[in-house]
Amino acid sequence: MAKRRQRVLITGIAGQLAGQLAARLEADDSIEYIAGLDLHEPSHDLTRTEFVRADLRNPLVARIIDSTRVDTVVHLSLTAVPSSAGGRSRMKELNVIGTMQLLAAAQKAPKLHKVVVKSTTAVYGSNYADPALFREDVAPGGAPRSGYSKDAVEVENYARAFGRRREDVVLTILRFANFIGPTVDSPLTGYLGLPVVPRVLGYDPRLQLCHQDDGVEVLYRSVTGSHPGIYNVAGPGIIYLSQAIRMAGKPTVPVALPFVQGLAGTLRRSGRVDFSPDQLQFLLYGRVGDISRLRRSYGYEPRFSTRAGFENFLASGRITPLVEQETVRGWERSLHQLLTRRPASKSKVTT
Amino acid sequence: MTQPHHAEIIDLDHARRRNAVGVSTRPRCSAEIAPGQACRNYAGHSGLCRVHEPEPADHTAAHPAGGDSQPLVTPDGDDEASFDEAIAAALAFLRRRLTGDYDVDLYGFDRELTEQVLLPLARPLYQRYWRLRTVGMEHVPADSGALIVANHAGTLPFDAIMTKVALLDEHPAHRHLRELAADLALRVPIVGPLARKTGNTLAHEDDAQRLLTSGELVGVWPEGFKGIGKPYRDRYKLQRFGRGGFVSVALRSQVPIIPVAIIGAEEIYPMLANVRFLARLFGVPYFPITAQFPLLGPLGLMPLPSKWVIDFGEPIDTTEYGTEAADDPMLVFELTDRVRDTIQQMLYRNLMGRRSIFF
Numbered sequence: 001m002a003k004r005r006q007r008v009l010i011t012g013i014a015g016q017l018a019g020q021l022a023a024r025l026e027a028d029d030s031i032e033y034i035a036g037l038d039l040h041e042p043s044h045d046l047t048r049t050e051f052v053r054a055d056l057r058n059p060l061v062a063r064i065i066d067s068t069r070v071d072t073v074v075h076l077s078l079t080a081v082p083s084s085a086g087g088r089s090r091m092k093e094l095n096v097i098g099t100m101q102l103l104a105a106a107q108k109a110p111k112l113h114k115v116v117v118k119s120t121t122a123v124y125g126s127n128y129a130d131p132a133l134f135r136e137d138v139a140p141g142g143a144p145r146s147g148y149s150k151d152a153v154e155v156e157n158y159a160r161a162f163g164r165r166r167e168d169v170v171l172t173i174l175r176f177a178n179f180i181g182p183t184v185d186s187p188l189t190g191y192l193g194l195p196v197v198p199r200v201l202g203y204d205p206r207l208q209l210c211h212q213d214d215g216v217e218v219l220y221r222s223v224t225g226s227h228p229g230i231y232n233v234a235g236p237g238i239i240y241l242s243q244a245i246r247m248a249g250k251p252t253v254p255v256a257l258p259f260v261q262g263l264a265g266t267l268r269r270s271g272r273v274d275f276s277p278d279q280l281q282f283l284l285y286g287r288v289g290d291i292s293r294l295r296r297s298y299g300y301e302p303r304f305s306t307r308a309g310f311e312n313f314l315a316s317g318r319i320t321p322l323v324e325q326e327t328v329r330g331w332e333r334s335l336h337q338l339l340t341r342r343p344a345s346k347s348k349v350t351t
Numbered sequence: 352m353t354q355p356h357h358a359e360i361i362d363l364d365h366a367r368r369r370n371a372v373g374v375s376t377r378p379r380c381s382a383e384i385a386p387g388q389a390c391r392n393y394a395g396h397s398g399l400c401r402v403h404e405p406e407p408a409d410h411t412a413a414h415p416a417g418g419d420s421q422p423l424v425t426p427d428g429d430d431e432a433s434f435d436e437a438i439a440a441a442l443a444f445l446r447r448r449l450t451g452d453y454d455v456d457l458y459g460f461d462r463e464l465t466e467q468v469l470l471p472l473a474r475p476l477y478q479r480y481w482r483l484r485t486v487g488m489e490h491v492p493a494d495s496g497a498l499i500v501a502n503h504a505g506t507l508p509f510d511a512i513m514t515k516v517a518l519l520d521e522h523p524a525h526r527h528l529r530e531l532a533a534d535l536a537l538r539v540p541i542v543g544p545l546a547r548k549t550g551n552t553l554a555h556e557d558d559a560q561r562l563l564t565s566g567e568l569v570g571v572w573p574e575g576f577k578g579i580g581k582p583y584r585d586r587y588k589l590q591r592f593g594r595g596g597f598v599s600v601a602l603r604s605q606v607p608i609i610p611v612a613i614i615g616a617e618e619i620y621p622m623l624a625n626v627r628f629l630a631r632l633f634g635v636p637y638f639p640i641t642a643q644f645p646l647l648g649p650l651g652l653m654p655l656p657s658k659w660v661i662d663f664g665e666p667i668d669t670t671e672y673g674t675e676a677a678d679d680p681m682l683v684f685e686l687t688d689r690v691r692d693t694i695q696q697m698l699y700r701n702l703m704g705r706r707s708i709f710f
Contacts, residue, residue, distance in 0.1 A: 128538035131555040132458040138557065202540025206459050206547070238457055240544075246451030257540070288457060307454070325450050332446045339442075340435045 005032035008223060009070040010049075011056060011102060012038055012077025016183055017118075019044030020216045021074065025223065035068050037061075038077065056098030062105035065112070072114040072223055073106055075099065078155060080120070080148045081187060081274045088147070088276070095151040096158075103162040106169075114170045116222045117159045121175045121208070121232060121289045122149035126281045132206075133290040136175070136230045147276045156230075172222045177234035177289060180309045181212030182316035190273040193319050197245050198263060201254035205286025206238045211304035211312060218298065227297050232289030235306040241286070248314060249321025257284075380704065390704050401486055402660070402704030458558065459547035460529070469549055470516055476509070477516045480656050481615060485517050486701075487663035490609055493524040496563040497666065498601045499570040500690055501611035502589055502698060503578035506639045508536075509654065510616035514570060515549070517661050529562050530570045531555075531597075535636070556600055563604035571597045573687075580637035583621035587614075587698045595687035602677040602686075607666035610690050612697035615659030618708050620644065657708050662697050 008025060012018050013036025025031045026048045034049040036042055042051060050068075054060055056077060065073070078095055085091035099117075106112055124134045125144045144150050156173055163171035178188050191197065210233055218233050245252050255263055264280055267273045295301060304312060313319075380390040380400035392400030444467060447453050455461045477483050491497060499518075503510060515528045530546075531554035537543040552558045554571065562569050572578065577590040601608050620641040630638035644651030667690060669676075676682050 128543065129534040129553070131557040132552045133557065133561065135557065202544070204544035204547075206455075238455060238459065239451070240455060240459070240461075240548075243451040243453070243455070246449060249450070328446050328450050332442045336435075336439055336442050339438050340431075 004071075005030055006072055006223070007031075007033040007035075007068065007070040008072045008074060009035045009037060009065065009068060010074045010076060011098075012075075012079075013042045013046075013049070013051065014038040014040040015076055016043065016185070017179070017212065017215055017219070018042075018074075018076040019046070020212065021076070021219045021223075022046050022049045024216055024220050028220075028224070030224065033068070033070070035064070035070065037064065057093060057101055059101065059105075061101055062108060065105050065109045069111060070109075071111050072116070073102070073112065074116045074118075074219065074223060075102060075159075076118045076219075078118050078120070078152065080122075082276060083271070083274050091148075092151055095148075096154050099155045099158050103158050107162060107166055112166075112169060114172075114223070114226075115159070115162070116172045116174065116219065117155065118219075119156050119159075119173050119175045119230075120149070120152045121177050121234070121287055122279075122282075123152045123156060123175060124287050124289070125149060126205075126285045126287045128285050130285070130287070133288050134232065135290045136232060136293055147279065149279075170226050170228045172227050173230040174218060174222065175230065175232045175289060176215055177208040177210040177232070177306075179212055179215060180209040180313045182313060182318070184212055184313065187273060187275050187279065189313070189318070191275060192244065192248055192250065194250075194267075194273065197248075197250045197252045198255045198260075199241065199245070199252050200260055200283050201256045203257075203284045204240050204242050205283055206288055207241055207244060207286055207306065208234045208238050208288040209306045209309050210234045211302065211309035214302040214304055214309075217303075218294070218300065221298055221300060225298070229293075229297070231294045231297065232291050233294055233302075234289055234291055235302045235304045235309045236291065237305040237307055238286075238288055239307050239310060241283070244310060247310060248319050249323045249325065250319070251322050382704070384704060384706050392700055392704050400700075400704055401662075402701055455548070458529070458550070458552040458562070459544075460527075460550040461548040462527070465527070465549045466519075469545070470519060473512050473516050474520075477513055477520070480654075481513065481619075481659040483513060483517060483615075483659045483661060485521050485661045485663065487665075488517075488521055488523075490663045490666055491518065491522055491526065491568070492607070492666075493522075493526075494566065496566045496604060496606040497568055498559075498563060498597060498604075498606055498608045499528065499568060499611055499663075500597060500608055500694065501570065501572055501613050501661075502587070502617075502694055503572035503574040504581065504586065504613075504617035505579060505654070506620040506622055506641060507654075508572075508579060509619060510613045511570065511572065513616070513659065514611065514613065514661060518568065526568045528570045529567050530572075531559055533575060535576075554596075556596060559597070559600045560604050563600065563606045573597050576636040580622070580625065580639065582625070583617075583623060583642075586617040586621075587702060589691055589695050589698070592687050592691045595683045598683045598686045598690065599677040601669050602672060602683070603674055605670050605674060607668055608686075608690055609666050610664040610693040610697065612662040612664070612694050612701055613659070614662070614698065614701045614705065615657040615708075618657040619654035621655070655709075658705075658710055660701055660705075662701055664693055664697050667693070 008031060010018050010022055019042050022034055022036055023044055025034050035052055036049045037052045037054055039055060052064055054064060077098060079085045079091055082088040082091045085094050106115060144153060159173055179186055260280060264275050378394045380392045380394045380403055381398050382390045382403035384390050390400055390403060392402060394400055395404060397404055453463050511530050518526045518528045527550055530551045532546055532551040534553055536546055537553060559569055573592040574590040575593060581590060622639045622641050624640040626638040626640060
């Protein structure tokens with residue numbers, strides 16, 4: 001193939017996902033050049049990637065796009081966690097104003113022909129009156145009005161406006177479900193790592209997770225292929241939160257709804273779990289995206305189902321269970337022996 | 352003197368009755384619904400109507416799922432090995448539940464929990480308390496999608512639960528019914544997650560269509576809160592059938608609509624009044640005063656032991672109209688009315704054949 005080799009710019013290179021993507025792209029010969037942009041050093045050991053320390057909100061970004069002569073921009077610097085960004089207002093600045101600046105610069109770059117934007121299924125909100133599966137084109141009932149999900153909605157709006165103005169550019173918006181995997185560090189993993197996991201009394205949300213490897217693979221295919229449009233990205237299937245806690249072998253405590261906000265505030269201040277108030281609704285109803293469009297357009301079946309992805313995360317041993325799965329198997333065996341040894345107990349058990 | 356010709360004035364009702372009763376030679380059902388009062392339904396092959404036809408002799412064998420799902424019950428004279436197996440199965444089940452080792456589908460349906468724990472709780476109500484009898488189970492397909500449409504009543508949705516048990520236990524293919532629930536039901540703590548785990552999902556066009564095209568049996572009660580919260584004096588009078596959304600979904604997914612009449616559910620909590628201001632206070636669509644609640648206190652939550660019949664009617668084919676018919680509001684209205692009329696007729700037919708509310 002006499003195709004021109006691609007030059008890629010990745011924003012938010014310090015992030016896990018961006019680092020893995022850069023490593024994956026480095027191994028690909030059809031990628032000529034990779035630049036990584038962030039305020040912090042990349043967490044991954046990258047060889048070929050040129051690290052550019054810059055703030056997205058700075059108009060300098062336009063010059064970077066120009067001077068590196070990139071034709072593909074992968075925008076991954078969307079932060080979900082206020083504490084890592086240094087407060088909610090700074091997080092909003094980085095997310096929304098950063099995206100604005102980047103896309104404004106991208107609009108003026110004639111060589112650019114592909115933009116991939118990371119978004120989240122959080123744009124659907126989380127509401128009891130929502131369908132079980134969100135399609136990409138369905139308007140959700142309870143559109144998010146605050147926090148991270150609102151940032152994501154605004155980022156998507158800017159991206160779509162950009163797409164309308166530059167119709168020659170292939171624009172891919174990827175709505176990822178909550179990431180999971182051995183090296184993922186998110187509010188969800190922190191929450192499940194608590195010694196006792198609090199749950200909202202009477203609610204059991206359905207969780208849909210995206211394994212980090214699948215996330216990287218879909219991003220990689222978005223960079224190398226051509227998939228214009230919006231896609232939900234997640235593993236097939238769901239697990240219940242209660243099921244996830246049981247799989248993790250954690251004890252749980254139900255908390256009545258009126259006390260949940262207070263508890264979340266305490267946990268946030270203690271620095272253990274950064275669950276922003278807007279995400280609490282997620283603990284009531286959860287959310288699940290329909291991934292059939294991803295399957296159709298990418299021809300890709302995620303390697304990890306939600307459950308397999310979560311098991312993979314647990315296998316990394318980052319969560320210490322109170323009760324090991326093996327212990328439960330041990331109980332099962334000894335109970336079985338106990339019950340089958342004495343026929344006198346037969347009538348008690350069978351009724 | 353000749354009598355001038357008068358036009359013969361015939362009472363419309365009289366003429367109709369004469370046509371209907373006098374001319375028809377179809378035999379009537381020979382059963383009695385009360386001493387000296389014959390059943391007015393047409394008879395089938397056995398000389399009895401569908402309501403009075405004797406139940407199949409192997410009625411107890413008609414609950415195979417009940418036997419299957421309870422491996423703990425060991426028949427008399429069984430050897431130790433099968434007892435051991437039962438113990439092992441029960442313990443393995445407990446272990447799986449404790450360690451989260453089970454699968455749920457995208458809508459949150461937890462098959463294992465439903466079959467092993469929740470439906471066995473409803474089965475005594477089904478078999479002993481309301482002594483359910485099903486008619487026309489052969490109309491429900493064994494392996495393809497179909498939309499079950501039924502009347503809704505009884506203050507609490509026991510009719511939905513019983514229909515679910517009926518299809519799992521008495522259908523030869525032991526089918527799980529996936530009910531479409533009101534968003535309000537999914538919002539209520541504890542009830543909402545339980546509803547999802549037993550196979551309910553939101554009454555949303557997307558959900559319904561996806562389930563139907565994947566070959567599931569979907570149940571809908573289009574009267575909604577108007578039906579389930581209607582006063583006792585309006586029993587068996589079908590309310591408005593929503594806006595016909597269920598018909599357009601069936602048309603789009605090209606599955607048959609199966610009209611179902613549920614007899615008995617309308618008498619379990621005879622609702623005498625609806626306290627509007629309490630309903631508003633709690634944010635619910637109705638706050639019932641029933642014959643037993645709140646007069647009898649907690650005991651008033653006990654439903655009355657009416658005798659139930661679930662009559663599955665002949666499927667209404669939707670393939671003849673094509674998928675584009677879903678966008679034709681006139682046709683959708685017509686079909687909605689047809690389904691509603693069919694269920695109303697089925698209700699009347701079964702009511703006429705009924706001896707009493709309780710037997």
